[in-house]
Amino acid sequence: xxxxxxxxxxxxxxxxxxxxxxxxxxxxxxxxxxxxxxxxxxxxxxxxxxxxxxxxxxxxxxxxxxxxxxxxxxxxxxxxxxxxxxxxxxxxxxxxxxxxxxxxxxxxxxxxxxxxxxxxxxxxxxxxxxxxxxxxxxxxxxxxxxxxxxxxxxxxxxxxxxxxxxxxxxxxxxxx
Amino acid sequence: xxxxxxxxxxxxxxxxxxxxxxxxxxxxxxxxxxxxxxxxxxxxxxxxxxxxxxxxxxxxxxxxxxxxxxxxxxxxxxxxxxxxxxxxxxxxxxxxxxxxxxxxxxxxxxxxxxxxxxxxxxxxxxxxxxxxxxxxxxxxxxxxxxxxxxxxxxxxxxxxxxxxxxxxxxxxxxxxxxxxxxxxxxxxxxxxxxxxxxxxxxxxxxxxxxxxxxxxxxxxxxxxxxxxxxxxxxxxxxxxxxxxxxxxxxxxxxxxxxxxxxxxxxxxxxxxxxxxxxxxxxxxxxxxxxxxxxxxxxxxxxxxxxxxxxxxxxxxxxxxxxxxxxxxxxxxxxxxxxxxxxxxxxxxxxxxxxxxxxxxxxxxxxxxxxxxxxxxxxxxx
Numbered sequence: 001x002x003x004x005x006x007x008x009x010x011x012x013x014x015x016x017x018x019x020x021x022x023x024x025x026x027x028x029x030x031x032x033x034x035x036x037x038x039x040x041x042x043x044x045x046x047x048x049x050x051x052x053x054x055x056x057x058x059x060x061x062x063x064x065x066x067x068x069x070x071x072x073x074x075x076x077x078x079x080x081x082x083x084x085x086x087x088x089x090x091x092x093x094x095x096x097x098x099x100x101x102x103x104x105x106x107x108x109x110x111x112x113x114x115x116x117x118x119x120x121x122x123x124x125x126x127x128x129x130x131x132x133x134x135x136x137x138x139x140x141x142x143x144x145x146x147x148x149x150x151x152x153x154x155x156x157x158x159x160x161x162x163x164x165x166x167x168x169x170x171x172x173x174x175x176x
Numbered sequence: 177x178x179x180x181x182x183x184x185x186x187x188x189x190x191x192x193x194x195x196x197x198x199x200x201x202x203x204x205x206x207x208x209x210x211x212x213x214x215x216x217x218x219x220x221x222x223x224x225x226x227x228x229x230x231x232x233x234x235x236x237x238x239x240x241x242x243x244x245x246x247x248x249x250x251x252x253x254x255x256x257x258x259x260x261x262x263x264x265x266x267x268x269x270x271x272x273x274x275x276x277x278x279x280x281x282x283x284x285x286x287x288x289x290x291x292x293x294x295x296x297x298x299x300x301x302x303x304x305x306x307x308x309x310x311x312x313x314x315x316x317x318x319x320x321x322x323x324x325x326x327x328x329x330x331x332x333x334x335x336x337x338x339x340x341x342x343x344x345x346x347x348x349x350x351x352x353x354x355x356x357x358x359x360x361x362x363x364x365x366x367x368x369x370x371x372x373x374x375x376x377x378x379x380x381x382x383x384x385x386x387x388x389x390x391x392x393x394x395x396x397x398x399x400x401x402x403x404x405x406x407x408x409x410x411x412x413x414x415x416x417x418x419x420x421x422x423x424x425x426x427x428x429x430x431x432x433x434x435x436x437x438x439x440x441x442x443x444x445x446x447x448x449x450x451x452x453x454x455x456x457x458x459x460x461x462x463x464x465x466x467x468x469x470x471x472x473x474x475x476x477x478x479x480x481x482x483x484x485x486x487x488x489x490x491x492x493x494x495x496x497x498x499x500x501x502x503x504x505x506x507x508x509x510x511x512x513x514x515x516x517x518x519x520x521x522x523x524x525x526x527x528x529x530x531x532x533x534x535x536x537x538x539x540x541x542x543x544x545x546x547x548x549x550x551x552x553x554x555x556x557x
Binding site: 035036037038039041042046066067068070074075093094095096097098099100102103105106109111112114116123124125126127128137151153155 | 303304305310316320327370372373416420424426431
């Protein structure tokens with residue numbers, strides 16, 4: 001068991017130090033970060049997505065993975081933890097299909113599907129499901145990355161049997 | 177029992193465009209409730225309210241326009257529909273403890289013509305994972321729960337429809353209700369999807385308006401011109417990992433059980449009753465699914481059986497358990513459950529528009545998903 005200094009970076013070995021060299025093309029654009037609502041707890045996650053890495057916080061005390069990023073483990077209260085790469089594989093727990101333009105900017109993409117996925121890593125995430133896939137209870141899915149102007153979206157597609165790494169890049173530019 | 181009762185209720189009109197300030201609406205509803213209780217503003221020494229993203233006015237502003245001489249209690253909560261029962265319960269305890277004598281609890285908003293909770297961006301750390309991907313409306317989060325709930329409990333569209341149809345029957349007779357046009361199962365099934373599994377009639381109607389109730393010390397309530405609706409029990413519950421904001425459901429394990437399952441034993445235990453003793457129910461219904469989940473969560477129906485119960489007339493005025501007897505938030509209007517509490521009080525007092533034949537014990541809930549609150553109101557026995 002490791003008890004971390006709450007003020008210290010979560011994992012000094014992870015390549016997530018804001019000072020670390022970063023491909024300028026892959027940097028999280030400050031304007032996009034402000035638009036997204038990125039904060040001190042979540043910056044590593046969004047910067048990871050820019051590198052096509054899914055990084056999650058792991059509690060060293062109780063061995064649980066959590067999402068969204070937050071300063072302490074919501075299962076045992078232990079402050080800090082370790083940032084680790086996630087498998088990016090999981091199964092659909094629930095889903096919705098949006099038909100009405102409640103989010104006006106996305107009106108041209110209707111209808112679209114949002115899935116809640118239980119990742120093999122143990123936590124849940126939400127994301128868009130690729131449009132050609134019919135959602136179903138327990139459907140095996142995997143993450144892929146969709147580039148936008150200044151930020152990167154985590155999205156889900158149907159998992160292929162035997163796949164063991166987070167999905168390949170998708171070059172799609174869906175706009176904000 | 178708390179030693180407190182609801183003695184008066186007040187409403188403004190519910191409309192699409194009030195053309196008035198929220199303060200004006202709040203003042204009117206509170207003044208109506210005070211008069212309904214047979215009191216004057218000089219009797220009021222406590223106020224409590226709630227708002228979402230600053231869509232309302234603070235208690236002190238309303239106290240100012242009512243010319244209340246002195247407040248001994250003022251509570252302004254930054255909460256949505258979880259709040260009404262919790263605030264009434266808190267007011268009841270404050271009254272019982274002697275901290276106040278008559279507390280006005282209100283909700284006021286231009287919820288249709290002003291900021292609309294249904295599509296506003298909530299503050300908090302969870303929004304960054306939802307809004308950028310088009311997962312940006314409260315109804316989507318409840319729909320996400322509803323899908324899983326329907327799957328696991330073996331229910332479907334016809335069960336959701338049963339709620340909308342049954343409640344509309346009550347609304348047709350309710351002058352306060354915004355949606356009063358009759359609704360049939362066929363009408364419902366012909367509606368286009370809004371967000372699957374919800375159609376338009378699954379969703380509350382956002383309105384401009386205000387609603388208030390007065391919570392009084394029981395000895396004072398017994399002098400009132402209307403019978404008191406005794407606050408027999410109340411409870412609030414947020415389960416483990418309720419999230420970073422009111423839309424962050426990712427840490428919640430089971431989308432088929434909400435706060436009602438968690439507070440049920442405390443709520444009924446404090447009132448000295450069981451679910452089978454409830455004679456009328458007012459179950460929070462921002463969406464149809466929360467009625468089914470709430471009835472099952474409180475043990476008013478078997479798990480998976482709420483839709484069949486509603487469809488078979490169980491919640492009608494002539495049924496075993498009249499429920500959402502004003503048409504609910506679905507039809508009367510989205511006052512975030514304050515009007516649900518007011519209807520519960522009117523039922524127990526025996527002066528509702530559609531009066532349940534047996535109305536000595538009423539359960540009422542506030543909230544849809546991770547957290548919420550509930551009350552048991554009873555006749556003065």
